[in-house]
Amino acid sequence: MIMANAQIEGTQELLEEAEQSILFTTVRPGIVMDYGKGMYLWDTDGKKYLDFIGGWAVTCLGHCPEVMIKALSEQGSRLINASPSFWNKPMLRFAKLLTDHSCFDRVFFASSGAEANEGAIKLARKYGSVHLEGAYEIITTVNGFHGRTLATMAATGKEKWKSLFEPKAGGFKHVPFNDIHAIQSVISSKTCAIMLEPIQGEGGVIVSDEGYIKALRQMCDETGIMLIFDEVQTGVGRTGKLFAYEHYGIEPDVMTLAKGIGGGFPLSALLIKEKFNIFEAGDQGGTYSSQPLGMAVGLAVVNEVIQKELPKKAEKQGKYIQARLCDIAPKYDLQNIRGKGLLIAFDLPADKGGEIVSECLNHGLILNAPRPNIIRLMPPLIVEEKDIEAMIQILSEVLRKVLN
Numbered sequence: 001m002i003m004a005n006a007q008i009e010g011t012q013e014l015l016e017e018a019e020q021s022i023l024f025t026t027v028r029p030g031i032v033m034d035y036g037k038g039m040y041l042w043d044t045d046g047k048k049y050l051d052f053i054g055g056w057a058v059t060c061l062g063h064c065p066e067v068m069i070k071a072l073s074e075q076g077s078r079l080i081n082a083s084p085s086f087w088n089k090p091m092l093r094f095a096k097l098l099t100d101h102s103c104f105d106r107v108f109f110a111s112s113g114a115e116a117n118e119g120a121i122k123l124a125r126k127y128g129s130v131h132l133e134g135a136y137e138i139i140t141t142v143n144g145f146h147g148r149t150l151a152t153m154a155a156t157g158k159e160k161w162k163s164l165f166e167p168k169a170g171g172f173k174h175v176p177f178n179d180i181h182a183i184q185s186v187i188s189s190k191t192c193a194i195m196l197e198p199i200q201g202e203g204g205v206i207v208s209d210e211g212y213i214k215a216l217r218q219m220c221d222e223t224g225i226m227l228i229f230d231e232v233q234t235g236v237g238r239t240g241k242l243f244a245y246e247h248y249g250i251e252p253d254v255m256t257l258a259k260g261i262g263g264g265f266p267l268s269a270l271l272i273k274e275k276f277n278i279f280e281a282g283d284q285g286g287t288y289s290s291q292p293l294g295m296a297v298g299l300a301v302v303n304e305v306i307q308k309e310l311p312k313k314a315e316k317q318g319k320y321i322q323a324r325l326c327d328i329a330p331k332y333d334l335q336n337i338r339g340k341g342l343l344i345a346f347d348l349p350a351d352k353g354g355e356i357v358s359e360c361l362n363h364g365l366i367l368n369a370p371r372p373n374i375i376r377l378m379p380p381l382i383v384e385e386k387d388i389e390a391m392i393q394i395l396s397e398v399l400r401k402v403l404n
C-alpha cells in the first residue's frame with residue numbers, strides 16, 4: 001500500500017528518492033548524512049565519519065557547536081527577518097566586530113561566497129567608471145576559484161570551464177598565479193582591479209609568495225587599481241591568522257569572506273576600505289542581506305574564533321598535521337606537503353585521489369581531492385591531536401592499499 005506522505009526511513013529508500021527528485025549536478029556517494037557533533041558526522045546507518053573537510057572549510061567550530069545552537073535559538077525566537085530595508089542590532093554588532101579585527105572600514109553582508117565576489121566585481125567596475133576613466137577589466141589568476149555565478153565563473157581561471165555557458169561575462173583577464181611579470185604584461189588603462197586568493201584553495205592549496213603579494217600592493221598603489229583578496233576559503237582563522245592577508249604585511253583594498261564566517265550557516269561578507277565606499281542607493285543589495293538570524297550566528301561564530309584564539313590553534317595543529325604527513329611521506333612517496341594553518345595539501349605519486357577519497361570514506365574518514373593527484377585537508381579549527389592521529393592511521397592504511 002502506498003501512502004501519500006509515508007515517511008521515508010531506510011537508507012536505500014532515501015537513495016532511491018534522491019535519484020528521482022534531486023537535479024543532477026554532482027556524483028555523490030551512496031550514503032545519507034544524518035547528524036554531527038564536533039569532528040564527527042554520522043550517516044543514516046549510524047556509521048561514524050571523522051571529518052577532515054569540515055563542510056568544505058565551513059564548519060570552523062565543528063558540527064553543531066553550542067554557541068551556534070544558542071545564537072540560532074535565541075535570535076530565532078526574537079527576530080528572523082525584518083526585510084533588508086531596516087537596520088537590526090546583530091547586523092551592527094557583527095559589522096563592528098569585523099571592522100575592529102581587520103584593516104577594513106565597512107561591510108556588506110550576503111549569503112554565499114559567489115555573491116560576495118559579485119559585489120566586489122561590481123564595486124571594482126563602479127570604481128573604474130568613477131575614478132579610472134571607465135576602466136572595467138579585472139585581472140584574475142589561472143586556477144583561481146571565485147564561484148559559480150556567471151560573472152564569478154568568468155573570473156575563475158579553471159581550464160575546464162572555459163567553454164561552458166557561453167557567452168561568458170566579459171572583462172576578465174587570466175594570468176599565471178605568483179607571477180608578477182604576467183600581471184605587468186596585461187595591465188593597461190582598461191584595468192580597474194586585480195582579484196586573487198592569497199592561497200589558491202580549489203586550485204590545490206597553492207600559497208602565494210610574500211614578494212609577489214608585496215609587489216602587487218605596490219603596483220596597485222602606483223596605478224590606483226583596486227586590490228581584491230578573495231578570502232572566502234582562507235579567512236576566519238583557517239590559515240593561522242584571522243585573515244590570510246596578515247601573513248604578507250600588506251592590506252588589500254577589498255576582501256570577501258564566506259565559508260568559515262557562518263560556521264555552516266549560509267553567510268558571506270564584502271569588506272572595504274573607506275575610500276571605496278562609492279556604491280549609490282540601489283547599486284547593490286539582496287533580500288537576505290544582513291538578515292538578523294544570519295548576523296547573530298555569524299557574530300557568535302567569529303566571536304568564538306577570536307575569543308578561543310582559534311587562528312593560533314589552527315597554526316599549531318596545521319604544523320602538527322604537516323609533520324605527521326612528512327613522517328609517512330617517504331613510505332608512500334607523498335610529495336610537496338604544503339599549506340598554511342589548517343588548509344593543507346600534498347601530491348600523490350599517481351592520479352589516485354578519487355580512489356583514495358572513496359576508500360577513506362569506507363574507512364570512516366572524509367578527505368578531498370581537488371585534483372586527481374592532490375589530497376586536501378581542511379578540518380574544523382577545533383581539531384585535536386587525537387583526531388590527527390586517527391586521521392593519519394586511516395590514511396596510512398588506505399595509502400598502503402591503494403598505492404601498492
Ligand SMILES: *Cc1c(COP(=O)(O)O)cnc(C)c1O
Nearest residue numbers: 112113114145146147232233258
Ligand atoms: C568556495 C569559494 C567560493 C564560492 O563560494 P560559494 O559560497 O560556494 O559561492 C569563492 N571563492 C573561493 C576562494 C572559494 O573557496
